[in-house]
Amino acid sequence: MDLSIALLLGQDGLTNGAIYALLALALVMVFAVTRVIFIPQGQFVAYGALTMAGLQSGKLPGTVWLLLGLGALAVVMDGWIALRDKQLRKLARSAAFNLLVPLAIAGLIAGLKADTLPLPVQILLSLLLVVPLGPLLYRVAYQPLAEATVLTLLIVSVAVDFAMMGLGLLFFGPEAFRTPAFSEGSLTLGELTINAQTLWVIGCSAVLIVVLFLFFEKTLYGKALRATALNRVGARLMGIPTTMAGKLTFFVAALIGTFSGLLFAPITPISYDTGFLIGLKGFVAAILGGLGSYPLAAVGAVFVGLLESFSSFWASEYKEVIVFTIIIPVLLWRSLFSHHVEEEE
Amino acid sequence: MNPAMRRFLLPAFLLLLAVAPKLLPPFYITLINYIGLYALVALGLVLLTGVGGLTSFGQAAFVGIGAYATAYLTTTPAAELAPWLAFFGQSPWLTLIFGLTATGLLAITLGSLTLRLSGHYLPLGTMAWGLSLYYLFGTVSFLGRQTGLGGIPNIEFFGIVLDDGPSMYYLIWAFLLAGIFTAQNLLDSREGRAIRALKGGIVMAEAMGVNTSRARMIIFVIAALQAATSGWLYAHLQHFVSPTPFGLHLGIEYLFMAVVGGAGYVWGALVGAGIITILKHWLQEFLPKLLGQSGNFDNIVFGIMMIVVLLRAREGIFPLLRKIGSRNSTQTIKPFNPEAEPLPKRDMPPQGDTLLEVKHVTKRFGGLVANNDLSFTVKAGEVMALIGPNGAGKSTMFNCISGVNPPTEGEVVFRGKVISGMESRDIAKLGMSRTFQHVRLLPTMTVLENVAIGAHLRGHRGVIPAAWRLDRKEESRLLAEAARQIERVGLKEHMFDAAGSLALGKQRIVEIARALTADPSLLLLDEPAAGLRFKEKQALAELLRKLRAEGMGILLVEHDMDFVMGLADRCTVMEFGELLAEGLPEEIQTNPKVLEAYLGGADE
Known part of the structure; x- marks a missing residue:
């Protein structure tokens, strides 16, 4: 291996690492606020990229139907409770949020000829279509179980992931798609040529990491969100709306996931089943950081990215084996430093 | 259904199983064979998830190890194998032993890495190594890469060659029924109670001397061995293995089977495997026609079905079926022989011997000092009361003594042995037992x-x-x-x-x-009289007096002063984590510092 190959691999690893970092951060955040281990995080990557590809080919992405369906389901669930408690205003508000907003988005997308619009508008439309799925999923699948154990919530996550992957195949078909880069061109630094999309990926990740870190560590709202994870009842008694916190967190997670998909699709072709593996690599990164620390998760993600790109050079067949086995020494290390038997929730 | 009919349920089921191959067409036999294979894996997940509160998405990888072990050893010519491997390759029964040993060792290794960590690391870990083993099956050349290994021989059973579906049927179901029988027996035993305590009772079980890490390891290894057995059967049923059936996808489906069927019930594994296997077969035929595309759309249905089950019937389907079967509660009256030979008893220390010495114990939680430099003793045959206002640090002291939460500084000596820093299960072995303020049953x-x-x-x-x-x-x-x-x-x-x-x-x-x-020599009671009526309190005091007369030492935390003063030989009073007073009940009752702490200052 000479320097130019090493630089190329390093750049590749760093780019992938930046994507994993974004996902790892979202996972850490969702876990910290809701105790949900959000396996479907990776599906948002695939949904984002494939919705974008659908828009660009002038088709109405199947995501529209999922958005409307989940919205209707949320209204039915809210309505059931609202009728029972005789609070019709709540029902009206739920209908406005969960039915009218998705309808408006669907109408907008059906009305516009998205394939003729400039790229930034297409990005915006993809986000509009996919991101609301996050809070809707929280409402439909997680909120009724918010008091359940971490284990039950994890099984729900896997089930949601299963369903989303199947729906992804139905909506987008089995083909992989690549979308155009945010901006063309490249930057040359001596031996190294960095293309613009790589800079986008790394730049966006860095900014998001800093923002999340500051939000959770420095602001009152961020601390309030963390409090809901530690003690839901206590947080509610202190006036923190835990349901809102859950929806907000899922919104941010969906935003990060979808945006990662849009960032990533110009670099790697993405198909309906890519999301699961990408998401799990984000998990490996988050676990390297102990599922609790944003900066450590980011470092873990870059490590996973580099490990992946260098092992694809030296032992390409064993790339995935190596990436997923790295978790074992990490668990060993963590195991050695945890001494006391704890009660599970 | 009345109890008499229920009694015939199991024999009737077994009879149906026995005659099924004679009555059903081969297609159904194949389906039932698969249900048996899947149920064997799901059974392990019942133990892990429903009973033990752990879970694994990587069981399919263990199935793979069982299958690949026998496939590799029975299809590779003996000359190409190392001599000791060639020995195992002689017969499928030997490869079963080999596969189980390999799986057991791997499970112990993986278990010792993940089982000590808090709950969610195990499932995430299982996903990771489940994937990594799956990719390994697909890349290692001697395992046939993506093409897999074919030509796996038939199993012979005392000269009978099991060469088709119906003949394998009996073997598969014999293994499954043996698995169900074993699991049921295990849960109804001393070790079984320890395993059932894993879900929500770890602190309590440790205080009763249970090594909960070991209990977790036991069910993890059993689940892995059951999965590997299923893999061995699969390989000899199919005569061919490739990586696909051992991927994470199947690992998740196994968990779905256990949860849908009823993860808390041994028979739930069979119900779940039956439902999912039949439904999957039907959906894979029906959905692509309905949707006009080919692909695994059954995922959508299974995913949604799981969410609905968890939202609406978290216990799964089996308990619902059982409820239809009988309206009475399913409470089991466990027969046992009350005349059984009594267990040997520990020698009680002589009256007045010092049992417990607490020496300058300090416990800090971050900046909060919950116990500050406390010292006291408990003797054999006395009741020592630890009293003080709420928040004085009494329960913290109990946790320091019993090893639930070791002290930051200072020493606890029990029967001449320093116990501070020991695990609570080891302290229990020395003859200390306790109750909890917040009941842990x-x-x-x-x-x-x-x-x-x-x-x-x-x-x-x-x-x-x-x-x-x-x-x-x-x-x-x-x-x-x-x-x-x-x-x-x-x-x-x-x-x-x-x-x-x-x-x-x-x-x-x-x-x-x-x-x-x-059978303790020292009993730690944390607010035993709270919530009791007057008569019940009297009976409790009577019991404690009797225990004291037998030579037991009792350390008592209690707020009911009538109860304490009528019973205690000595009192230690705590306030804000510090020692306030110590002495006989009469002295304590007139001590001005104690009165101030309980009733507020006189000059207010």
Whole structure:
């Protein structure tokens, strides 16, 4: 291996690492606020990229139907409770949020000829279509179980992931798609040529990491969100709306996931089943950081990215084996430093 | 359905199973074979998830190890194998032993890495190594890469060649029924109670001397071995293996089977495997036609079905079926022999011997000092009361002594041995037992079973005797001892009630019975009289006096001063984590500092 190959691999690893970092951060955040281990995080990557590809080919992405369906389901669930408690205003508000907003988005997308619009508008439309799925999923699948154990919530996550992957195949078909880069061109630094999309990926990740870190560590709202994870009842008694916190967190997670998909699709072709593996690599990164620390998760993600790109050079067949086995020494290390038997929730 | 009919349910089911191959066309036999194979894996997940509160998405990888082990060893010419491997390659039965050993070793290794960490690391870890083993099957050249290994020979059973679906049918179902039988026996035993305590009772079980890490390892290894057995059967049924059926996808489906069927019930594994296997077959035929595309759309249905099950029937389908079967409660009255030979008892230390010495113990939680430089002693045959206002640090002191939460500084000596820093299960072995202020019973288990957990250290029969019912003599001695202690605390009529159905005051008394079943020389009681009525308090005081007369030392935390003053030989008063006063009850009652702490200053 000479320097130019090493630089190329390093750049590749760093780019992938930046994507994993974004996902790892979202996972850490969702876990910290809701105790949900959000396996479907990776599906948002695939949904984002494939919705974008659908828009660009002038088709109405199947995501529209999922958005409307989940919205209707949320209204039915809210309505059931609202009728029972005789609070019709709540029902009206739920209908406005969960039915009218998705309808408006669907109408907008059906009305516009998205394939003729400039790229930034297409990005915006993809986000509009996919991101609301996050809070809707929280409402439909997680909120009724918010008091359940971490284990039950994890099984729900896997089930949601299963369903989303199947729906992804139905909506987008089995083909992989690549979308155009945010901006063309490249930057040359001596031996190294960095293309613009790589800079986008790394730049966006860095900014998001800093923002999340500051939000959770420095602001009152961020601390309030963390409090809901530690003690839901206590947080509610202190006036923190835990349901809102859950929806907000899922919104941010969906935003990060979808945006990662849009960032990533110009670099790697993405198909309906890519999301699961990408998401799990984000998990490996988050676990390297102990599922609790944003900066450590980011470092873990870059490590996973580099490990992946260098092992694809030296032992390409064993790339995935190596990436997923790295978790074992990490668990060993963590195991050695945890001494006391704890009660599970 | 009445009980008499229920009794015929199992024999009828077995009879149907036995005649099925004669009556059903081969297609259905194949389907039932697969249900059996899947149920064997799901059974392990019932133990892990429903009973033990752990979970694994990587069971499919263990199935793969069982399948690939036999495939590789039986299809590779002996000359190409190392001599010791060639030995195993001679017969499928030897490869089964090889596969189980390999799986067991791997499970122990993976388990020791993940089982000590908090709950969610295990499932995430299983996903990671499940994937990594799957990719390994697909890349290693001697395992045939993506093309897999073919030409796996038939199993021979005493000269009978099992070469088709119907003949494999009996073997598969024999293994499954043996698995169900073993699991049921295991859960109904000393080790089984320890395993059932894993879900929500870890701190309690450790205080009763249970090594909960070991209990987790046991079910993890059993689940892995059951999966590997299923893989071995699969390989000899199909005569061909490739990586696909051992991927994470199947690993997740196995978990779905256990949860849909009823993860808390041994028969739930079979129900779940049946439902999912049949539904999957039907959906894979029907959905692509409906949607006009080909692909695995059954995922959508299974995903949504899981969410609905978890939202609406978290216990799964089996308990619903059972409820249709009988309207009565499913409470089981466990037969045991009350005349069983009593368990040997510990020698009590002579009256007046110092049992427990607390020396300058300090406990800090971050900046908060919960106990500051406290010292006191408890002697054999005395009741020492630890009193003080709420938040004085009494329960923290209990946790320091019993090893639940070791002290930051200072030393605790029990019967001449320094115990500070020891695990609570090791302290329990030395003859200390305790109750908890916030009752820690397993609410769905009967009072008898809860109390029997206290006797954990007085039995020693392990997993294998339990699984094959060789532990019954010891088991009836343990249960008889538990029953004696229940009678002694006056709860005989609640012996077979679910512990969670009792009033809170009575649950505290159950805790005392459980602690007594451990045959302690020192008893730590945290607010035993709270929630009791006057008569019940009198009975409790009478019991404690009797125990004291037998030479037991009792350390008592209690807020009811009439109760304390009528019973205690000495009192230690705490306030804000510090020692306020020490002495005889009469001295304490007139001590001005104590009066101020309890009633507020006189000059206010």
